[in-house]
Amino acid sequence: xxxxxxxxxxxxxxxxxxxxxxxxxxxxxxxxxxxxxxxxxxxxxxxxxxxxxxxxxxxxxxxxxxxxxxxxxxxxxxxxxxxxxxxxxxxxxxxxxxxxxxxxxxxxxxxxxxxxxxxxxxxxxxxxxxxxxxxxxxxxxxxxxxxxxxxxxxxxxxxxxxxxxxxxxxxxxxxxxxxxxxxxxxxxxxxxxxxxxxxxxxxxxxxxxxxxxxxxxxxxxxxxxxxxxxxxxxxxxxxxxxxxxxxxxxxxxxxxxxxxxxxxxxxxxxxxxxxxxxxxxxxxxxxxxxxxxxxxxxxxxxxxxxxxxxxxxxxxxxxxxxxxxxxxxxxxxxxxxxxxxxxxxxxxxxxxxxxxxxxxxxxxxxxxxxxxxxxxxxxxxxxxxxxxxxxxxxxxxxxxxxxxxxxxxxxxxxxxxxxxxxxxxxxxxxxxxxxxxxxxxxxxxxxxxxxxxxxxxx
Ligand SMILES: *Cc1c(COP(=O)(O)O)cnc(C)c1O
Numbered sequence: 001x002x003x004x005x006x007x008x009x010x011x012x013x014x015x016x017x018x019x020x021x022x023x024x025x026x027x028x029x030x031x032x033x034x035x036x037x038x039x040x041x042x043x044x045x046x047x048x049x050x051x052x053x054x055x056x057x058x059x060x061x062x063x064x065x066x067x068x069x070x071x072x073x074x075x076x077x078x079x080x081x082x083x084x085x086x087x088x089x090x091x092x093x094x095x096x097x098x099x100x101x102x103x104x105x106x107x108x109x110x111x112x113x114x115x116x117x118x119x120x121x122x123x124x125x126x127x128x129x130x131x132x133x134x135x136x137x138x139x140x141x142x143x144x145x146x147x148x149x150x151x152x153x154x155x156x157x158x159x160x161x162x163x164x165x166x167x168x169x170x171x172x173x174x175x176x177x178x179x180x181x182x183x184x185x186x187x188x189x190x191x192x193x194x195x196x197x198x199x200x201x202x203x204x205x206x207x208x209x210x211x212x213x214x215x216x217x218x219x220x221x222x223x224x225x226x227x228x229x230x231x232x233x234x235x236x237x238x239x240x241x242x243x244x245x246x247x248x249x250x251x252x253x254x255x256x257x258x259x260x261x262x263x264x265x266x267x268x269x270x271x272x273x274x275x276x277x278x279x280x281x282x283x284x285x286x287x288x289x290x291x292x293x294x295x296x297x298x299x300x301x302x303x304x305x306x307x308x309x310x311x312x313x314x315x316x317x318x319x320x321x322x323x324x325x326x327x328x329x330x331x332x333x334x335x336x337x338x339x340x341x342x343x344x345x346x347x348x349x350x351x352x353x354x355x356x357x358x359x360x361x362x363x364x365x366x367x368x369x370x371x372x373x374x375x376x377x378x379x380x381x382x383x384x385x386x387x388x389x390x391x392x393x394x395x396x397x398x399x400x401x402x403x404x405x406x407x408x409x410x411x412x413x414x415x416x417x418x419x420x421x422x423x424x425x426x427x428x429x430x431x432x433x434x435x436x437x438x439x440x441x442x443x444x445x446x447x448x449x450x451x452x453x454x455x456x457x458x
Contacts, residue, residue: 005321008314033454045376053257054410068298077297091269098294100255101126154229155194157185182215183222190342192225202248216252221343224316261306329423351403359399361438375425
């Protein structure tokens with residue numbers, strides 16, 4: 001049998017989606033000032049804007065929602081949640097938060113002082129922002145291969161260990177209150193980090209006495225990549241790979257909206273009881289009491305179940321193959337796809353797809369809009385509309401290193417025929433690629449402009 005992959009679940013509840021015509025989509029896009037963030041979800045047929053919080057929950061998770069204990073303090077649901085985190089990640093202490101960025105905020109505001117630096121393979125935008133608001137300095141050391149969309153290597157999300165060491169020596173340990181590593185490396189095309197690299201990163205941090213935290217949002221996908229790409233782990237159960245990955249760290253921050261397969265939630269986990277005490281104060285002020293941290297008991301219950309389902313090997317096998325299949329379908333449609341495909345998303349080089357549009361005219365946004373018009377598929381630009389900034393010395397704009405278009409895949413939501421349909425839409429839109437026009441900003445707010453920008457065709 002040559003079936004590319006098969007869903008290890010069947011469908012019990014369905015959600016109707018609206019089918020739209022090209023004319024209707026044209027109108028929706030004009031009303032949205034050519035920015036897909038402004039298009040109502042209802043007018044989108046396949047929504048690949050993000051994999052965050054867009055997961056489909058299982059029957060067991062919904063059953064857990066009914067079991068949710070809403071006691072203010074010491075709810076049964078909290079203890080089930082705590083036990084799942086302890087069993088799966090191996091950290092003794094855990095504090096729930098309403099989502100990942102709150103976990104980061106709590107951790108950083110307890111440990112990081114103004115002017116200090118926090119290294120990472122690549123900070124996600126929320127960890128970066130949480131450090132910047134404290135007046136701290138987020139620094140990134142992804143290996144150089146991570147910036148190359150064409151070489152097919154197994155662990156392009158790795159930390160550049162030499163650069164990390166040099167940096168620590170240059171700024172001094174007293175200026176580095178903690179070190180991080182993001183698995184998988186979301187901002188570097190969802191590429192995984194190898195077990196050797198996790199261990200060596202930990203060794204470097206620990207040799208300088210620096211506490212080491214994982215940004216563990218996609219820990220299960222990362223563990224699966226270690227299993228299928230590192231021959232040493234081919235026969236190791238994912239559950240043991242996860243425990244080994246975490247064994248090197250002092251704790252983690254987590255957005256449960258990713259690999260815990262829920263729609264909302266997060267947590268901070270750690271081994272040090274004193275640190276827990278320190279963060280607990282902060283948590284009560286900002287998120288809520290220690291046993292609910294901004295979540296309902298039912299949410300904690302869904303996370304507890306979802307953490308177990310997220311490391312199920314049949315699920316992970318399907319998840320990786322599903323994402324890879326979308327990559328293949330897009331290659332066949334003629335799009336330049338970032339290789340290899342990541343865990344949660346497929347990235348397309350929009351600059352290469354539309355070489356007649358310069359970075360100053362946002363080729364990946366133009367491609368996203370064309371794809372929406374062609375088939376009602378919503379994707380997101382990770383390029384110069386998001387990252388362009390002014391170089392104050394040269395007085396010239398600096399564009400993003402790559403004009404990427406991200407196809408993020410919600411977990412357990414879309415079937416293979418949805419993916420084939422995305423391929424058809426991409427093919428349609430590439431047939432007349434040279435007619436796609438560049439864009440300019442008509443209006444935009446000064447920060448995080450991509451969310452609200454109003455655009456027009458050049
Ligand atoms: C999503 C994400 C976060 C932030 O989590 P939220 O739940 O969206 O606040 C942090 N780090 C990484 C790598 C992420 O993907």
